[in-house]
Amino acid sequence: MRWYAFLLYPFALVYDLVTRIRNWFFELSWLKSTSSPIPSIVIGNLSVGGTGKTPMVEFLIRLLSKENKLATLSRGYGRKTKGFLEAGLQVSPDDIGDEPFQIFQKYGNEISVFVGEDRVKALDEIAAKSNSPELLLLDDAFQHRYVNGDLKILLTTYQNPFFTDFLLPMGRLRESRTGAKRADVVICTKCPEELPASDRNEFKRRVSVYCKPTTPVLFSSISYATPVPLVDPRVCSGKVILLTGLANDQPLVEYVSGRYDLLEVLSYPDHHDYTEEDFRKVRACWKQHASQNPVVLTTEKDAVKVKSNASKDFLKEIPIFVLPIEMSFSSTDVLALVQLIQQKVFEKDNS
Numbered sequence: 001m002r003w004y005a006f007l008l009y010p011f012a013l014v015y016d017l018v019t020r021i022r023n024w025f026f027e028l029s030w031l032k033s034t035s036s037p038i039p040s041i042v043i044g045n046l047s048v049g050g051t052g053k054t055p056m057v058e059f060l061i062r063l064l065s066k067e068n069k070l071a072t073l074s075r076g077y078g079r080k081t082k083g084f085l086e087a088g089l090q091v092s093p094d095d096i097g098d099e100p101f102q103i104f105q106k107y108g109n110e111i112s113v114f115v116g117e118d119r120v121k122a123l124d125e126i127a128a129k130s131n132s133p134e135l136l137l138l139d140d141a142f143q144h145r146y147v148n149g150d151l152k153i154l155l156t157t158y159q160n161p162f163f164t165d166f167l168l169p170m171g172r173l174r175e176s177r178t179g180a181k182r183a184d185v186v187i188c189t190k191c192p193e194e195l196p197a198s199d200r201n202e203f204k205r206r207v208s209v210y211c212k213p214t215t216p217v218l219f220s221s222i223s224y225a226t227p228v229p230l231v232d233p234r235v236c237s238g239k240v241i242l243l244t245g246l247a248n249d250q251p252l253v254e255y256v257s258g259r260y261d262l263l264e265v266l267s268y269p270d271h272h273d274y275t276e277e278d279f280r281k282v283r284a285c286w287k288q289h290a291s292q293n294p295v296v297l298t299t300e301k302d303a304v305k306v307k308s309n310a311s312k313d314f315l316k317e318i319p320i321f322v323l324p325i326e327m328s329f330s331s332t333d334v335l336a337l338v339q340l341i342q343q344k345v346f347e348k349d350n351s
Contacts, residue, residue, distance in 0.1 A: 005170045012170035019167075019175040026145045033148045034120050037127040038071075039135050039345045042149035044142025046162045046179055047172040049247030049270045051155040052189040054099045054301065055222065055327040057139050058106065063338070064135060065110045071133035073122055074140055076100055076115030078271045084122045087113035098271060098304045099139070105304070119147050135345065142182070143174055151344040154183035156207075158191040158219075159251065163206045180210040185340055189327065190251055191221045216340065218333040224255060227295075227321035230303055234319045236295050239263055241285055243298040243320075245272035245305070256297065256323075263289050272302075274309045286318055295319040 025031040041060065045051040057072060064070055076085070076097035087096055087104040096104070096115045104113040112133060116122030119141065126132055138149050156162045162180060165171045180186065186207050204217045227236050240260040244252060247270040256262050264285055268278070286294060296318055298306060303322040307315065329337070 005166070008170040012167040015169070016167050016176055023145070023175065023179065031145070033145050034123075035148050036123055036136065036138075036150065038123065038133060039348075040138050040147075040149040040151075041135070041341065041345060042138045042141045042147075042152045043155065044140050044144075044153070045155045046142070046174060046177065047156070047160070047165060048168065048174060049172075050160075051157050052220075052222070052327060053140055053155060054102065055325055056153070056155060056187070056189070056220075057103065057137055059220075059327040059329075060137055061103070061107050061111060063334075064341070065107070069131075069134040070110070070137065071112040071114060071126065071135075072100065072103055072137045072139055073114045073116065073119060073126065074100055074138075075117045075119070077140070078273065079115065082117070084116040084118075084125050085114065087115075093304050093308050098301055102300055102304050106300075119144055123147065142179075150348055151341060152182055152184045154180055154186045155189050156186065157189050157248075158195075158203070160248075161188070161203070161206070163210060177210045180207070180215075181212055183211060183215055184344055185337070186211060186215060186217045188217065188219045189222070191219050193221050195219060195221075216336060218329065218336060220327050220329050220333070222251070222255075223326050223328045225324040225326070227297055227323050230298075230307055230320040230322050231315045234295070234321070236297075236319075236321050237293045239289065239292045239294040240297045241266065241282070241289065241294050243282060243296050243302060243306070244268065245274075245302045246270055246299065252299070252323075260297070261292075263292065263294055272305070274302075274305050276311075279310050279314050283314065283318060295321050297321050297323055299323060300325060 026033055043053055043056050061070060079097040080094045085096055093101040100113050100115050114122060114126055141147060142154060162177055165173050167173045188203055200219060207217050238260050240256060240262050242256050242262060242265045245268040249267055253265055266282060282296060300322055
């Protein structure tokens with residue numbers, strides 16, 4: 001926690017009151033929560049960014065798209081458009097947002113990708129399509145209570161779990177810790193690859209204070225693949241300038257510094273819209289280390305904006321590599337998740 005956080009405590013109390021009243025209105029049905037017309041899975045968190053929602057969405061796509069006609073729906077954070085849109089060959093990150101665009105680039109041949117800030121209306125439009133999906137992934141919709149999904153997945157990181165965090169602006173929580181009681185499953189993300197059973201049990205115990213007694217807790221870790229060039233084929237020298245626009249880039253910095261010769265980190269806010277001035281800084285940094293034959297390494301999410309916003313000359317001059325990321329689970333936890341999806345989503349009409 002920031003050293004001055006205690007000064008923000010009164011504001012956190014006001015924020016807590018507002019969010020509790022809003023949730024209370026939903027509980028009393030004074031605000032209406034609409035069931036999704038399409039079987040749906042909600043992926044979200046209690047905090048502001050950085051819990052791994054996009055890797056989780058991509059994991060579910062790989063897990064479920066072979067057996068189901070799948071689609072994703074998000075509000076399209078950071079886009080410069082309004083209303084309901086379906087991703088297509090002519091869209092850009094400015095049209096649908098960087099994360100939906102990333103998903104469309106990777107999985108657009110297998111699934112449909114939609115954005116819409118009014119998700120109730122968007123759901124009706126998707127359901128009315130002649131080729132409507134059989135299953136919908138609602139990205140970052142845990143607080144969007146106007147839509148009631150069939151399975152609610154709550155993500156929280158191992159490094160900064162919701163049960164040790166505080167409400168905005170004192171901490172990073174978007175609502176009280178007690179909001180976790182709405183979750184059907186809690187997934188602890190960004191875990192060490194070898195997490196002792198004792199640590200898992202302690203984590204489960206602390207989660208159970210805020211969730212329903214039957215809520216399962218699963219554990220996942222992040223795995224990185226070999227960096228791939230953003231444009232033209234190139235060779236990665238291993239001398240790296242790291243370019244990030246993440247809510248929390250510390251785990252990534254630690255990974256890169258442990259496997260590559262990390263020369264410098266250029267860190268920007270989450271969902272940063274890279275400008276020509278940013279690219280001038282990248283070029284200056286690259287030239288400063290030119291004698292070491294450096295490459296610029298960035299995330300898949302940042303690569304979307306870099307490729308879209310940078311000039312062709314910049315992309316040709318600077319060797320930029322993308323670090324692919326995936327979420328991984330133990331076989332036991334994958335089986336538990338599959339069974340939960342089957343029970344909550346596909347068997348709901350038979351129960």
